[in-house]
Amino acid sequence: MQLLPWILVFHLIGLVLWVGSLLIAMPVLAAHIGERSPEARQALSRIETKLLRGMAHPGAAVMIITGVLMILTNTAYYLHAHWLHVKLLLVVVLIALDLRVTFRARAFQAGKIEMRRGECQALGGAVAAVFLLILIMVLAKPF
Template sequence: MVAWMLVIHLIGLVFWLGSLLAATHVLAVHAQESSEEARAALGRLEKKILDGLAHPGLALMVVSGIILLFLQPYAIRELWMHVKLFMVLVLIGLDVKVYRRTESFQAGAIELRREECMIWHGVIAAVFLAILVLVMVKPFS
């Protein structure tokens, strides 16, 4: 059961973070685009990526993660797990920020710069890599 939950957890992770990274990259292209037709197409693509892939992946990852904690209750006593869970909350916060900024940008309420989108992209990737190190190395065990 634990192995299957790990598989489901990783599938959710790949869908969520892969899509979130793709969305920030598409958003960076969108921010530079001047053609209205291209901007509309990029906006639809961003919405499909976030609503159709990233957020279902996030839900799958969170639910399977909670189940894993119930199946392996000893893990919650580890410091690396506490740091990981905090970093997951940071990633969820970044996801919400990207989603809200994307909606506001598409509605014409704000302007975005490519650099801002690429900073989000880099921060999301860095937090993910930190989580990966925590899970694989378990530095505080």
């Protein structure tokens, strides 16, 4: 049995959980910003936390672990692949965006900061753009 296809399957599952949850969390957070009802705000806060802690972060962990495992299966190729170097840089950017979303959402939920819908839209757009660039690197391998 070959291990690489299974590693790739779990890498893609991690991708769907991580990026998908981040992209869903942004409109939920934007709705939270405009909501006035305390009950609705509390419910939206729970949804944000479940998306980030329960799906995005475990997905990121699975994706990073399986990514390292894939590199270890063929280090001679992967460590010299320029497209992979760009992809890894983009993954670092995605991690930074994830952390920004997480810390801003927590501070907003705690009432420590105010957020604007435009910030959520910008963060969601940045996540989508980085995701698109990662797909280009992996599928087109332009370098």
